[in-house]
Each structure stands twice: as structure tokens, then as C-alpha cells.
Amino acid sequence: NEEIHEALAPISWLSGRWVTEDGKGHYPTLKDFQYHEELEFICIGQPMFNYISTSRHPETKKPMHQERGFLRINPGTHDLAFLISHNFGLTSLEEGACDPEKKEIKLVTANVSRASFSKPPYVKNFKRELRLLQPDTLEVILYMETDNTPLSEHLTAIYKKV
Template structure:
């Protein structure tokens, strides 16, 4: 039997489910690229929401970026987020939730990298859900560049 949604994450229910879609990425130091993406936001009845993401290159179909983490609500209008990437990057975020408009804005308070990972100094993520469409952007400061656009995508609830 599916667990009941914990009261502390009830206002985040707009995220729950599996989402598929596509996005585009760029940065001054790399070639622009398109990607296809699958995301799952799940709950297990505890006061967090789990997040798993996988992407593939739009043209080659080869696996690209992947990440997974947890959203931890702090009351109904604040949220913490931890997320790890196989590229050796760990982001720790604090942010805000507007459940009425289905939007979340996250600012990294810390970005940790393994000794051989690329340098990342700042990350800002914003996400909004409108019905069955989820859109997000990711800005980053990395490899000596200031905070700026890296990704945007739109996904649809499956």
C-alpha cells in the first residue's frame, strides 16, 4: 500500500510524479547542446521529497548528466535541497517555495567538489509547475566564469 503523504510535504505535492521533456544547455566555455530528460519526484511518507534525474544527448542519445537528491521543507515557504552529481559536484541549497504558484527558487549555500571535479562557485536553480508542465532554469558560476545561464528545460507529467 502506498504511504500517506507526510503533512510537512503536502504543499510540495505539485512536484510529485514522473516528468519527461527536453532542454538546452550552454556556457561560454562549451558548445551549446540539446538534451532529453527524465525526472522523478517521489515520497515515502517521510518529511522529504526525493529527486532523481537522468539526461541523454538530444542528437546522439548517449547518457549525459545525471543527479539525485532530496528536498527538505522548512515550514511551507522555505526549503532545503541537497543534490549530488557523478561529476563529483555536491550542491547544498536553501530556498523559497510558493506553493500557490507552484514555484521554487534555490540558491546554493555551499558547492563541494571532489579533488578532480570541475570548479563550481555558485548555483541558482528555479523551477515552476503550471498544470502538467514543469519548467526550470539552472544558472552557475564555474571554471572561473561568473554566475550565468547553463540550462533551461520544460518537462511534462507522465
């Protein structure tokens, strides 16, 4: 790994590549499902992680949801901004903070926008929690609200560092 920018010290534990040990999807309107996902948080010298997520169907390995973006820290603070473009026609800005003692990050969307022709329902907002359970084990939970469904859990995943 390249050197991690000093401003990222409060979230340096996220650095690297992570692969799901267990990825579960759920939502009031959906049948429960499983998925496989790889995450990358890579610092190339700036006070941010470059972020890549690619999820796949666990059996067919067909690509599913993808995210590309940047997890920025306001240097000298614990404040975070997560800017993401999603392959299904959405962009989002999440804001929040990290707790360096608990090794935990909590983010809430400040803004979501969608392409005019993306499929309904509309995502109104979502919340994301990332938490280091062990030095090599990460948990991510995502809740979302659509125009049909109040804020409900959509994803719960456990990743191992690779």
C-alpha cells in the same frame, strides 16, 4: 503514487515523474546543446521528496549529467533544502523557498564541494528555479558561476508529467 507527507503540501505539485519536452543547454564557454532528461520527485512517507535526475544525449541516448538527492521541507514552513550528489564529482546543498500560490521554487547553493580529481572549471555556486506552468508542465532554469565565468544560464528545460 504513495501518499504525500502533509508537510509537502506547498510543493505537492512536484510529485511524480517528468520527462523533457525541450531541454536546452547553454553557457558563455560552450556551444548550445540539447538534452533529454527524466526527473522523479517521490515521497515515501517522509517530509521530503526523494529525487532522481538522469539526462541523456538526445540522439545517442548516452547518459550525461545525473543527480541523486533529497528535497526537504522544514515542516510547517515554505523553506526548502535540496541536497544533491552529482555524478561528475560534486555535491551541493541548495536552500530557498517555495511560493505555493505561484507554484514556484527558488534555490541558491549554500554549499558546493568537489572531488579532488574532478575536471575544472570549479563550480562556485548555482541557482535553480522550478515553476509549474500547467498542471502537467514544469519549467526548470539553472544558472551557475564557475571560477572562469560569472553567474550565467546553463540550462532551460520544459518537462511533461508522465
